[in-house]
Every structure is written in structure tokens, then in C-alpha cells.
Amino acid sequence: MRRVRVVHDDDDIVVADKPAGLLTIGTDREHHRTLYRRLFDIELRRHPGGRVFVVHRLDRDASGLLVFAKSEKAKRVLQAQFHDRTASRTYHAVVRGSYPRDEDVLKSYLAENKALRMYITADRHRGKLAITHVRVLCRAPAATLLEVVLKSGRKHQIRVHLAETGHPLLGDRRYGEDRAGPIGRLALHAVALELEHPTTGKRMRFESRLPRRFLTPFP
Numbered sequence: 001m002r003r004v005r006v007v008h009d010d011d012d013i014v015v016a017d018k019p020a021g022l023l024t025i026g027t028d029r030e031h032h033r034t035l036y037r038r039l040f041d042i043e044l045r046r047h048p049g050g051r052v053f054v055v056h057r058l059d060r061d062a063s064g065l066l067v068f069a070k071s072e073k074a075k076r077v078l079q080a081q082f083h084d085r086t087a088s089r090t091y092h093a094v095v096r097g098s099y100p101r102d103e104d105v106l107k108s109y110l111a112e113n114k115a116l117r118m119y120i121t122a123d124r125h126r127g128k129l130a131i132t133h134v135r136v137l138c139r140a141p142a143a144t145l146l147e148v149v150l151k152s153g154r155k156h157q158i159r160v161h162l163a164e165t166g167h168p169l170l171g172d173r174r175y176g177e178d179r180a181g182p183i184g185r186l187a188l189h190a191v192a193l194e195l196e197h198p199t200t201g202k203r204m205r206f207e208s209r210l211p212r213r214f215l216t217p218f219p
Contacts, residue, residue, distance in 0.1 A: 004038050005207050007065065012074045012199045014039055014052065015067045017208045018124035020185050023058040024066060039068055055079055056153060061171070064091070065208050069198065077198035082153055088194040089149040092137070092210050093156060094217060095167040096177065099144040104134040106161040110154045117174070117214025118156040120164055132155040132161045141169060143182075143217035158188060170217070182216045189214065 002023075007029060008015040016023065023034040023171040036054055036209040052068050053075040069075035081087035108120045109127030121127040122162045131151035138145040144167065148158055162168055168176025181187070196206045 004035060006039075006042075007208070008048075008204075012070055012197065013067055014043070014070065015065060015185075015193065015206050017177060018058055018063055018066055020061055020063040023060050025054050035049050035066065037070070037114070042049060043070065045088050046218060056082055056148075058190060059156065059186065059188070060186040061186035063170075064188075064205055065193040066190070067195065067206075074198040078195065081195055085151060086196065089150045089190060090192035090194075091150070092191050092214065093146045093148050093158060093162065094170045094183060094214055095162050095169050096142070096170055096181075097144065098139050098141060099134070099146060099165075099167050100137055100215065102136050102164075106130075106132040106134060106165065108161070108164070110160060112155065118154070118160045120160065128152075128154055129138070129162065130157045134162075138218050140218050145214065145218065148178060153208075168180070183213050185213075187214060 005017040007114055009015055016035060018035050025036045040052045040166055043052050046215055050071060055067050055075055055078045058066055062064060067078060069209050108130060109124055110118050110130045111121045111127040112118050129152060133149040135147045136144055137147050159172050163175040170181035170183050171185050173176055188209055191210060192207050196203055
């Protein structure tokens with residue numbers, strides 16, 4: 001199992017760089033092989049009785065930065081920042097084909113069907129508003145490297161929005177790709193996370209290096 005890199009750790013929060021293939025939190029089928037469990041075990045060894053709380057998540061096959069809280073109060077403060085959009089999340093993504101616009105704003109309502117698949121709906125009562133900002137970083141004939149900034153935090157938001165444009169994420173077999181592609185995994189990485197510390201109020205920014213394999217389609 002791949003080692004998890006802890007980017008920041010203090011009395012109130014821990015920021016970790018999740019590898020692709022690792023769950024953020026447990027499911028009915030998997031309880032132990034998760035990022036949450038690893039961080040919880042680390043905290044418990046350091047401080048008997050210590051706890052870790054999930055603030056937000058990344059898809060299993062995505063990678064990059066996540067913040068966890070060490071108290072219920074810190075969790076509430078951080079989640080309020082995500083809800084109010086004062087916390088910022090930036091991703092790099094590689095999509096199929098040459099993305100046509102240098103910058104784009106993708107805005108729609110997302111809902112979930114019985115198969116747990118997200119989809120775009122015109123029904124504002126059924127779906128939740130999702131806003132995704134996109135900027136092209138690099139183009140090749142068969143792929144484009146994008147910077148993606150979330151202005152909302154819906155399940156599979158980036159994956160659904162980009163698939164809807166006709167340029168799905170490479171390796172996204174759920175929303176548009178039927179093979180792993182040249183990168184060999186879902187091409188989505190959380191490269192930056194910016195928030196206010198839940199206790200001190202200090203603005204903090206954390207960064208993660210883009211995996212080298214994301215540059216494979218760009219000679």
C-alpha cells in the first residue's frame with residue numbers, strides 16, 4: 001500500500017496528499033484501507049484518545065490534497081468555509097481531445113439516480129447547483145491539461161461537467177472513457193487547497209505536485 005504524505009499537521013487540522021486508489025472514508029465493503037483510517041491511527045498513536053473528522057472527500061481514483069479536522073468544532077468551521085466558498089480547491093485534470101475554449105465556466109444542476117450516477121438536470125428542485133471554472137494550461141491534439149476551480153462541491157462535479165462538454169477526463173470509465181488511457185488512471189489531481197485555520201483564522205495555502213504521468217500525453 002502506498003505511503004500517504006502528510007503536508008501539514010497541528011493541534012486542529014491535518015492536511016494529507018491522498019494517492020489514487022485509496023478511499024477517503026470507509027464504505028460497506030471497505031472499512032480499514034482508507035485515508036481516514038490511516039490518519040486516525042497516526043493521531044491515536046501520538047495522542048491517546050485523539051480523533052480525526054472528515055471535512056470533504058476525493059473520489060477513490062482521484063488524488064491530491066484533503067484537510068481533516070481534529071475536533072467537531074474545527075470540522076464545523078472548515079465545512080462552513082467550503083459551504084460559503086471561502087475555502088478554495090484547485091485541481092489539474094487531463095481531458096480527451098483539444099478543449100476549444102481557453103477559459104470556461106460550467107454551470108448546471110446535478111442530481112443522482114438510483115445507480116448512484118450523477119447527471120445534469122433542468123429541474124432545479126431535483127438537482128443542486130454546481131459551478132466549475134476551467135482554464136487551459138496545455139493542449140495536444142489528443143488531450144488537454146486543465147486547471148479546474150470548484151465554486152461548489154457536488155459529488156463527481158468535475159467529472160460530470162467535463163463529460164458533458166464532450167471532453168471527459170482521461171481514465172474516467174464511469175462518465176465517458178472505456179479504457180484507462182495513456183495516464184493509466186483517472187486524470188484528476190487536487191493540486192492546491194486554501195483555507196482559514198479554524199482556530200487562528202490565518203489564511204493557509206497548501207500545494208501538491210502534479211503526478212508526472214499527467215504529462216504523458218504532452219510531448
